[in-house]
Amino acid sequence: MECGIKMKSRNQGFRLREATSLFLLENAVWPLFIATYLILGIIQPVIFSPTFLTYILYLSIPLGFAIIAQTICLIGGVLDLSVGSIVGFSAMLAGVIIKEFKLIPPELSLILPVFFGLLCGMFNGYFIGFLKLNPFIVTLATMMAYQGLKIIVARGFTIPGGYLPEIYLFPGSNMVFSISSFLVAIVLVWIFLRYTKPGIHIYVVGGSQDVAHMMGIDPRKMLFIIFSLSGLFAGISGLYYTGFNRSVPITLGNEVLFPTFAAAIISGVSLKGGRGNILNVVGGTLLLGVIEAFLVTYAISPEARIVGYGFMVLIAVLFNQFRDNLRDSILRRV
Numbered sequence: 001m002e003c004g005i006k007m008k009s010r011n012q013g014f015r016l017r018e019a020t021s022l023f024l025l026e027n028a029v030w031p032l033f034i035a036t037y038l039i040l041g042i043i044q045p046v047i048f049s050p051t052f053l054t055y056i057l058y059l060s061i062p063l064g065f066a067i068i069a070q071t072i073c074l075i076g077g078v079l080d081l082s083v084g085s086i087v088g089f090s091a092m093l094a095g096v097i098i099k100e101f102k103l104i105p106p107e108l109s110l111i112l113p114v115f116f117g118l119l120c121g122m123f124n125g126y127f128i129g130f131l132k133l134n135p136f137i138v139t140l141a142t143m144m145a146y147q148g149l150k151i152i153v154a155r156g157f158t159i160p161g162g163y164l165p166e167i168y169l170f171p172g173s174n175m176v177f178s179i180s181s182f183l184v185a186i187v188l189v190w191i192f193l194r195y196t197k198p199g200i201h202i203y204v205v206g207g208s209q210d211v212a213h214m215m216g217i218d219p220r221k222m223l224f225i226i227f228s229l230s231g232l233f234a235g236i237s238g239l240y241y242t243g244f245n246r247s248v249p250i251t252l253g254n255e256v257l258f259p260t261f262a263a264a265i266i267s268g269v270s271l272k273g274g275r276g277n278i279l280n281v282v283g284g285t286l287l288l289g290v291i292e293a294f295l296v297t298y299a300i301s302p303e304a305r306i307v308g309y310g311f312m313v314l315i316a317v318l319f320n321q322f323r324d325n326l327r328d329s330i331l332r333r334v
Helices: 002-026 029-043 050-075 083-100 111-130 135-154 166-173 175-195 197-207 209-214 219-245 257-266 278-297 302-333
Strands: none
Touching (some): 029 278, 050 175, 050 278, 083 111, 083 135, 175 278, 197 219, 257 278, 278 302
């Protein structure tokens, strides 16, 4: 009897340790953020300022919405290479329309980049979902197409903020609204993915399209929804970038793709799909924000930062492989 109780107690202790290990593994972005923050803060003490930390979060909000877009795709088992191009194209097209056509009410102008981003995502989703084309090839093609269209629409020039209504710039230029709206968006997306049927189906499709089909889920429809949501949040990102910059730069969106991919992977989203917690995107966004602020503080050139983003993606992929191998090892022992 006593042996049975001891054995049961040992099994419970073992399961608790394994559950704790899995929890820490899935949420590793937070210890990673804290460690990075402390190391960079020691090198540059100004980073420890509460005001500076708040500014880092504010600085990261436009990119954060693009990270949400990429995270939804990766959970669904696909990669959207056109996220950055949609961010730039949707913002530029909206900016040109607002500048050239004064009849549009300022309040309605807010929905323009979001609407154009949604249309771009739906375009991707139609070819990938219903025509069953390869996601990598389709989003690579549209990445180039949207990038070219942005330059054509802008005629090679940046749109200054003076041509845009103040209410249009408000979401990205007001720090309190920008941060609070991003956190609300994260919570809403988390509720959608965790507690609604379409959200749960995204996880199932990301895990295995064959299993999803056997469960009565239409992978074509879900892929269309996944890329539509990606385009929607890329459009929101374009709106917030415009407000943050108080202009629509011709280069907007050019450096968005690789950070979104790296942040999503570091946040705990598996490259295999079907796994990831959207709440950890806040940690991934903060991590990239701290690194970006540190590089800007030391006046690192944009070209050098691009090199850094390349290595960041490589590190994220290695981290993903290590995390998946460790997770599989833990699950085999349970």
